[in-house]
Amino acid sequence: xxxxxxxxxxxxxxxxxxxxxxxxxxxxxxxxxxxxxxxxxxxxxxxxxxxxxxxxxxxxxxxxxxxxxxxxxxxxxxxxxxxxxxxxxxxxxxxxxxxxxxxxxxxxxxxxxxxxxxxxxxxxxxxxxxxxxxxxxxxxxxxxxxxxxxxxxxxxxxxxxxxxxxxxxxxxxxxxxxxxxxxxxxxxxxxxxxxxxxxxxxxxxxxxxxxxxxxxxxxxxxxxxxxxxx
Numbered sequence: 138x139x140x141x142x143x144x145x146x147x148x149x150x151x152x153x154x155x156x157x158x159x160x161x162x163x164x165x166x167x168x169x170x171x172x173x174x175x176x177x178x179x180x181x182x183x184x185x186x187x188x189x190x191x192x193x194x195x196x197x198x199x200x201x202x203x204x205x206x207x208x209x210x211x212x213x214x215x216x217x218x219x220x221x222x223x224x225x226x227x228x229x230x231x232x233x234x235x236x237x238x239x240x241x242x243x244x245x246x247x248x249x250x251x252x253x254x255x256x257x258x259x260x261x262x263x264x265x266x267x268x269x270x271x272x273x274x275x276x277x278x279x280x281x282x283x284x285x286x287x288x289x290x291x292x293x294x295x296x297x298x299x300x301x302x303x304x305x306x307x308x309x310x311x312x313x314x315x316x317x318x319x320x321x322x323x324x325x326x327x328x329x330x331x332x333x334x335x336x337x338x339x340x341x342x343x344x345x346x347x348x349x350x351x352x353x354x355x356x357x358x359x360x361x362x363x364x365x366x367x
Contacts, residue, residue: 138168138239138290140283142276143207144246145186145199147172149276159284162293170283175199178206187249196250204245204256211243218243218262221278222251223271225264228282232265236282237289244282246275307356311344 142150154163154170162168176184179200187197208218217239226232236242245252245261257264267278287293314325328340349356 138237138286139241140168140170140286141173141211141241141243142170142246142279142283143173143175143204143211143243144276144279145175145248146246146274146276147174149274150280153280158293159287162287162290165292167290167292168283168287173207173211175203175207178203178210190250194250198250199248199252199256201253201255204252205260208243208245208256208260213243213260216241216243216262218245218260219282220245220247220252220257220261220264221267221275221282222247222264223266225266227269228265228267228285230285232263233282233285234289236263237286242282242286244275244279246279248274308345309349309353309356311341311348 144150150170150172153159159168163170175186179186179202185200186203187199190196190198217236219236219242221244245256265278265282267281272278289299314329318325318330326340328336331337346357
């Protein structure tokens with residue numbers, strides 16, 4: 138998988154790309170991240186990439202020309218071009234799984250008040266939102282997308298770990314415990330110490346359902362119960 142990231146601030150990715158699962162995936166050549174500095178495609182002497190919005194209003198808007206030039210330099214034919222935006226469709230685990238099947242992705246990082254709409258209309262294939270809140274820059278959202286997609290690449294993490302994660306079966310993940318058996322006046326549930334894998338599996342499903350009802354009741358409506366058969 139190749140991630141091409143068009144950004145005004147390539148330096149913010151430096152430590153992120155060296156850490157944990159992402160770092161290991163890059164070391165194993167499971168993924169590659171190419172950072173494209175948008176200012177390299179601004180041809181005035183000040184390397185200007187933004188301007189005031191037509192019609193007035195606060196903030197600045199990324200200009201269409203440097204973004205278009207950066208995209209054309211990458212070669213955009215038949216490539217998924219993602220624009221993280223609060224106005225996009227909500228990024229879900231199903232969407233992440235879909236993107237993980239691509240050989241190459243292009244992510245355009247917006248900033249300030251976003252990018253010129255003509256770029257979205259002409260080039261963007263997927264306008265996605267990482268949640269119902271605002272972050273200061275598209276780089277933050279791009280890192281979320283890269284992380285979520287990379288986790289699903291074969292060999293990035295164990296398949297067993299993926300199987301039990303939140304959203305894999307439409308439910309949130311059950312509570313996890315480790316040593317010691319008792320701390321802060323609380324004990325590990327007895328069933329997890331029993332060695333009875335059938336009962337442990339039953340308990341975990343029950344806890345997943347309880348957590349989902351409490352924290353994300355919207356997901357319960359979509360849950361079809363298939364996990365019970367697994």
